[in-house]
Amino acid sequence: MKNKMIIYQVFTRLFGNDKTACIPHGNKTENGCGHFADFTQKALTEIQKLGATHIWYTGVIAHATQTDYTSYGIPSDHPAIVKGKAGSPYAIKDYYDVDPDLATKPEKRMKEFQNLIYRTHDAGLKVIIDFVPNHVARQYQSASRPEGVKDLGEEDDQNLSFSPQNNFYYIPGHPFQPGFDLQGSAPVPYEECPAKATGNDNFSPSPGRNDWYETIKLNYGIDYCNGRGRHFDPIPSTWFKMRDILLFWAGKGIDGFRCDMAEMVPVEFWEWAIPQIKCHYPSLVFIAEVYNPNEYRNYIYKGGFDYLYDKVGLYDTLRGVVCGYASARQITGCWQSVDDIKDRMLNFLENHDEQRLASDFFAGNAEKGRPALLVSACMGRNPMMIYFGQELGERGMDAEGFSGKDGRTTIFDYWHVDTIRRWRNKGKFDTDKLTAQELALQAFYTQVLRLCNRERALREGDFYDLMYANNGSDLFNADKCYAFVRRKDKDLLIVLANFEDSEKHTAVNLPHHLFEFFQIQEKGEIIATELLSGDKEYITFNANQCVLTDIPAYSGKILKIKL
Known part of the structure; x- marks a missing residue:
């Protein structure tokens, strides 16, 4: 029997933080931080009871941060190019390391992650982590790479704006000079010369505040400044390095990758890499964050992905129906547009990028999401994902620091998630601190998600x-x-x-x-x-x-x- 995949996405740093009063822009000491150890057997059993079959630990791989870990041999990051005190989990600073924030003993962080994988499997759940293939932190430097592995950019010719064998893109003769006050209160200016292209395909030395200015784009052999020429023979250096990184994490015993902004990486790379990974790990699942419907079939049939985000179809339509500016009739067009690949689409109503359903920027009331959950979870055999706290009506209406009051749970700041903190209740999960409305919503989510695998008609x-x-x-x-x-x-x-x-x-x-x-x-x-x-x-x-x-x-x- 093949289960319908039910993914519980959790922002790992926030799940176990019991700090009741956090300070906007507060550091780790002031605001606290959750750890791998907070996912106890009890916690994982409770998540499994919700109906989850998989848990996506978001933010596992080491990323740029303003917290000082130099005493553990981890290079520091210039604060001017770190978003928030904690930093973005999508500004990877070391592909071969886990984030030290998540360890109770940072010197044993990889061992603690391995133990988390074992506990998760013991609880009957499978493990998904992020793979961020398109960009890295501006000061990327792997201190944990295996012996003999060349670092990204180590052998680049920085005098060339593009070379198929460079790992990054350069703007020779131009220093990195953002079009806004980047330095802020940083004591020493950040210097980068020549400037590198920014992660969201900005090939100038002066990205704006709304660019992914804290990241640099990886070079997979496409010459963006000269007609997007594709140079894949011989195979670019970046392809080998990223394949080896995938194999490294697959070897830790995980069960799948959620591949960030997969469509910003040429499909030819995935066509080359995924079969090699699956040759060693045939049951490993690859999920692509892809937003262009014209590319869906390309990334499935050519790229080899198992599942794709259904964001611009079902998510956007259900959001419109919930908020009252779209008709429920439009839902039909969603499945019709992907009818041939509907079993390969990942449904969701929330994730770390989107606004919370109960926020003032979305429905303003978690109850309004109940019918949308029924549709999203029950209309197909394909996977369903919920974001931690969604089942409790988390509103995401805090102004945490770098992440303002935008209806999202911050991914940049040290903070707590109120509903999750009360549900955990210091690891007891006795629900005494949840309201009757929160408990009723959680019961509804649990009922629907568990029906998805209990009922054969929903499962298959x-x-x-x-x-x-x-x-x-x-x-x-x-x-x-x-x-x-x-x-x-x-x-x-x-x-x-x-x-x-x-x-x-x-x-x-x-x-x-x-x-x-x-x-x-x-x-x-x-x-x-x-x-x-x-x-x-x-x-x-x-x-x-x-x-x-x-x-x-x-x-x-x-x-x-x-x-």
Whole structure:
């Protein structure tokens, strides 16, 4: 039996921080920091109980920080090119090391990470970590690379703006001079000459404040300044180095990589690298952060990725429906646009890049996300991901420091996550510090996510969209309700999601084609079990009469029929 993948993404540094009062822009001593050790067997069991099959530990690989770890042999980073006191986990400073913030004993940080992998597997969960292939920190320097491994940029000819065998891109004769006050209160100016191209494809020496100015772009053999010429023969130096980094982490016993901004790296690299990794680790999963639908099939069929983000399709549409500026009818177009690859799309409603669903910048109320969860988690066999605290209604409305009050949980600052801190309750997980509303939301998420693998029709069944047969009537508001069917063998589920703020008495048409498609017989009145409540309902199961039922506000129903 193949499980439906349910990923629990957690920002590792924040999960175990019990500090109750944090200071904006506070350092590690002032604000505290979570560690690998906070993911105890109890903590991991609680995450597994939510329905998770995988946990994505975000921010594991060592990145630039303003915290001083020089006493552990780790080079310091200039504060002017570190975003926030803690730093961005996507400004990698050493591909061969774990972040020392995450260790209770920094000198044993890799051993502590290995122990976390063992504990995670013992809890029945699989481990995913980030692989950041497109860019590194401006002062990248691997102090932990294996003997004989050449560092990135070590053999570059910095007199050339581009060479296929350089690891970075250069702007010869020009120092790094951002178009804003970079230095701030730094005691010594940051110097870089020649300037290197910035991670978000800025090939000037003067990136702006909104650029990824703390990073430098890796060179995979594309000459961006001369018509994007592709120079892949002989194989560029960066390809070998990044392949070896993937093999290094795969050898630690992880189960998958979430590949940051994978579409900014040429698909030819992935086509070359992923089969080599899977030759040694055939069950390893590769997830790509890709936002261009025109490239989806390229990165699956040529690049070799197992799964891609479904951001600009389903996520953006569900956000619009939840917020009231899009119709539930538009959800149909989401699956139609990826119908041939729908099992390869990763669904989500939150992640570290997006605003929290309950924030003032999104829905303003976590309850509004319930119907969206039903749709996102239940409409396919493909993976579903939630972001830690989402199941508790975390609002992300703190002004933490570098990350302002933007509806996101900071990835740059030392901070705590209020709902997670109270749920953990110093590692006891007794829920005494959670409100009744938070507990009810957590119970709903747990119920839906666990149903995804408990019910065969959700785990591996076929999908049938009912919207074309329910274009709108007095008893079916097609702008605010979405209906579909999942079926496996003798189990058939009618899933209904209500995005309105009031309970709706609803009539759902089951078209003749549904019965033909699944080759099942129409019947009269039958008994259905509503899986979210456990209640029994009498419904008609034919194309001549509607299914009549009441759907709760901001929620839904899953009616199970035994054929």
